[in-house]
Amino acid sequence: MLIGVDVGGTNLKAGAVTEDGGLLSVSTRPFGRFTGAEDFALRLVQLARDAAEKAGASPGEIRGVGIGVPGAVEDGDILYTVNIPLSRLPLRALFQKYLAVPVALGNDADCAALGEWRCGAGRGCRDFAVITLGTGVGGGLILNGGLYTGGGMAGEVGHMVTHAGGIPCSCGRRGCWERYASATALADRARQEGRLRPDSRLSLLGEGVTAKDVFSAAQAGDDLARSLCGAYAREVAEGIVNLLNVLHLQRIALGGGVCAAPEELLIKPVRDLVHRTCYARRSRQIPEVVRAQLGNRAGIVGAALLGDAGRR
């Protein structure tokens, strides 16, 4: 039995996973206050033991543990993380002080791609990516039939500039794709436009409007919301076609909260744009655009399978 651990800024999750990716149990606890590296590792060990116990297994039956973190990893160390204080942390070594099993570390987007590839929307593909549209835009790549990490830092697809000289990004550049295609970007846009259009449902929602609200209003027929969803799909497609022209993937799966939106408001228009504009549109192999299937489970399942992926 394998254990997958998903380290998030809000929650820590662990799951017991079979060798072929079946999820047997999930244990969750809040990230809480960070009280040191050693203590953090111990908490993850406890969570892993708990997940094993819930699945009816003893700690001795754990064959390996994979840990997905929101940041860059290298050789069992966390190099740095986004939004949580785990930079320069030798997590594998600390973890193994309390539980002597093989431990693999991975980036969370890479884990999601691995999970979807082995057990979800990417099954059977040689070249595949999961693109997550959330606070930012993240990506995990499966290339030539294996996880591609570029030494641990690849997949920062949100920081591909699509609008040179455009909106400033926290990464230091201007016009990064995630400033236009993240759920945050859609909500920001709705807030701005809502102020100018008191006739729209979006203006009623005021400053707290979310990407999900925009899709709901569009579904209910709100004109402004429909137009914002259309523009958003075009921004999403712009970056996806870029990735496909560079990598000619067989399939791209879209994940993140906004992908729960009705098919005809997001996945379908993105797919249509991709099929109309990607360079390979006249080739024998036209890339597919689908919805990710595993939701939050992808991170746990993918983390558990990290060891098998041959990169730790």
Place this chain on the structure above:
Amino acid sequence: MLIGVDVGGTNLKAGAVTEDGGLLSVSTRPFGRFTGAEDFALRLVQLARDAAEKAGASPGEIRGVGIGVPGAVEDGDILYTVNIPLSRLPLRALFQKYLAVPVALGNDADCAALGEWRCGAGRGCRDFAVITLGTGVGGGLILNGGLYTGGGMAGEVGHMVTHAGGIPCSCGRRGCWERYASATALADRARQEGRLRPDSRLSLLGEGVTAKDVFSAAQAGDDLARSLCGAYAREVAEGIVNLLNVLHLQRIALGGGVCAAPEELLIKPVRDLVHRTCYARRSRQIPEVVRAQLGNRAGIVGAALLGDAGRR
């Protein structure tokens, strides 16, 4: 002994190459008039035999032939080509009617990447790319220690949109990188600006101004030319940083005619911008930006080594 064939719109070239990438001979003939698929294959066979003979070898000593074409290939067939009439051509089968040796087909940019990786600027890298700045912008990718072709259509890096809604591109999108970063783009820009600035050397060159002229004028101190070279380096860097953020390559080599420009006018400013703005700038592994080393030889050497790369 291996033979590499480089199919270009102007010339056909073949070279005899040792197993470790040493170039022993080169034979060249003009592409000439296209008089049918069969005849075209026969011409390539003759050129291959000629290259072998020049290297002092008999046709029987040819262990394999690799052929690089400017277009997409799949399973020994040319799917389509850019600017030359070779689409839907079963080249491997036709070639083997006249010379019964293993034949591998590849895209020309992939061959250049393979050549530089094995014998030039990419030696020792696990993750590497050659970006060619010419009429367009092309790319070949070495990922996880092997040629990455995405089934034959990957590496269309010039058709990554960096300026959404920008200059229309022949691919059907607007704002593709190659509309800003190709040698053609630099020459176009010089032509436009030259008309408005009769004080510049560039205006004297009139409509026939080339990218090379712009670098020469910049080297001679011409203000307009210097400013155009600076802007051009920024456009080149924009796309390179995009690629690095997605793939976190260890090294990128720039090729194509304009890369003969003085280091301080192109490679150095691009390198500085990449090091200042790429996402991995704080990581242990900062991507390198270098000049390609093999020039035109890369295509022949890489084609010869295609068979070994395990993708035909």
